[in-house]
Amino acid sequence: MVSATKVEGEYSFLSKNSHLDQSEGVKTHLYHFGAEHGNDDLKSTACPEQGPSLLDTILLSQWDNFAWKGHLDYDVTACQLKVIEGGINFVGQLNNKWNSFSLKEYDKLFESFRCSKPNSMKSYEGLLLCVAQGENDRPEVAPSASPPKDGLLLIANAYPVEYGHIFLVPAAVNQLSCYWDKRMFGLATKIASEVNNAAFRVFFDSRTHVVSDHMFFQACYFPNPLPVECASTVVVYEYGGNARSDIIVSETVGYPLKAIVFTSNNLKALVNVVSEICFSLHDNTTAYSLLISNNGTKVFLFPQVKNLVIGCSLSTWECGGYFIYHTKFEFDNASETEISKRMASVSLQDSAFEDLKHLCCAIAHDLVK
Template sequence: MVSATEFKGEYSVSSKNPPPDQSEGVKTHLYRIGAEHGDDTPKSFACADQDSPSLLDTLILSQWEDFAWKGHLGYDVTACNLKVIEGGWNFVVQLNDKWNSCFFKEYDKFLGPVECSKPNCMDNYNELLLCIAQGDNDTHEVVPSTTPPNDGLLLIANAYPVEYGHIFLVPSATNQLSLFWDKRMFNLITRIASGVNSASFRVFFDSCASTMPDHMFFQACYFANPLPVESASTVAIYDGKATSGIHVYEIIDYPMKALVFTSNNLNMLSSVVSEVSLTLHGNNTAHSLLISNNGTKVFLFPQVKNLATGCCLSALECGGYFVYHTEFDFDRASEAEISNRMASVALQDGAFENLKRMCFAVADDHVR
């Protein structure tokens, strides 16, 4: 059961919950995002005091820390050994012998309706921190201890985190599309990133790992410092019309090819990136996404599977953050070794040029 948490600030707290003896099943906090208006720029969701944590940031971290305090984490991620690889890109490597990228398979119970028939089943959902859904009111609303709506987004603690506050973001049953995900879900994800309003908060998506039959999920966590790719040089390759505010950049002098989409218009950014991702999915092109800068910047990493391993890199690895399971590999990690791993999944020049043209066409279509 999610702990009772007291929240203070300028927001609405609903008291419309049914009494405990009238409703059985899973209960969690529900955060309703305020209704969209106009172009939905991030300033609509930022907290008034930029030096203070936002309500959503406080809610996520308080629930995650409560989960950790109760002893549900597999280890203390803050105690894991970290180092920066000397060189031009300052790759970050972590030594963690317990981490496994497939741990979400243990939480397949969240890929269907979140429900139970007996009150004592609550212990089976300790990882469920809260639910986020689109609200109808202009203001944000927190509904304590309520049944998650079927059209919400579940925030689930990763018991084997890579960084502080590591969570899965899983669309509820009615938001799970039969083939992939759409603008609506990606828009909710970017609005969450905007609502958290923290430069440390990043959201990730991996098309290879995050999609199962009829299901998908995102991940997010907090980083104390920018990821290496965020410090890489870029060159502008698309300047959208004034009505769209969409800009596309190409990462240069980096071991793998990548694009960056930026806009203060979250609706437009969501529409363009979601359609690009859907097109790549339809073409069976593996890709990863990194969402940063309060939801206004999206990195796209198209990939081919490594011929030797048959695998792709995760969004974290594309961003320059690698986890090693043994001290031997951790000590031997080098810029050359990591660069070769990244280059092994990079698109060829011709395929990358075709991808850029597709992105330009999608962006143009959304401003007509």
């Protein structure tokens, strides 16, 4: 467990009688972001030379403690990995225990504070901390507090895809009825920035939302860049009239799954543009996945069509080039050709992708001024 008393000077800790939107029965670490004061730029409170950020330290310490107590179904760090031969360098993981259906309906464990939780969270131990926006200049941490309704719960996944795998779940039931909550997306993006660790990525899969009828994100730590992050890109739109409102829209080149990449150091601009596009995709019943990387400054959008052969779209980590195999035979025989064909089978047709690019550019032009 992280001891709040070990952090000195730069961070303050809320007193137990601090005003919160209280919910009964549940206590956890509460991390409040520092106030923005009108500055939307994505900047972490930690510098690389100063070591890990406070949020990164708390998150990993809590997750390691959850694993040490035996709540994980397996040690994902012991799973065999390999880079699949070819120019794209897809990554394969051999894991016969991974459960792709670990995200199901939310049970009664969190009904005491009107929240849901994935069935792969076996106990309160899985609730690592809650993150919410704060009002003071610096981040604040309360070692034992009731989660506010406007926060995101960080919950350990007992079936991790990679080290530190968590769910990011809205803390109030009124946020679970929405298809897309722009403020929640903004919090998830800010978490990626505040963690300030290049290995940390956040995911969203629209197809999973349809299955569970709840909006949530996932995140974990990948030790190396994902193949899509190394893919070449070409800029299709760039707005730089204002240093604090710049955004770049690009598309991947030479990658078997068509993807659009949004890059900006401005949180508000990035969240507004991507959210508006997600609303449009939902209205058009287009499945998609999002990958938030590069400390929250880059968002990959993977639009997909349903493949009648495989029966569903790809998960975000598969879109990024990271695949899990349940048998040694599948793992040993994984090939770039097979993966590329699978990706291409769910990729948009050229005409539909061109239409989406034009839509993205139009939305960026209208919203980022």
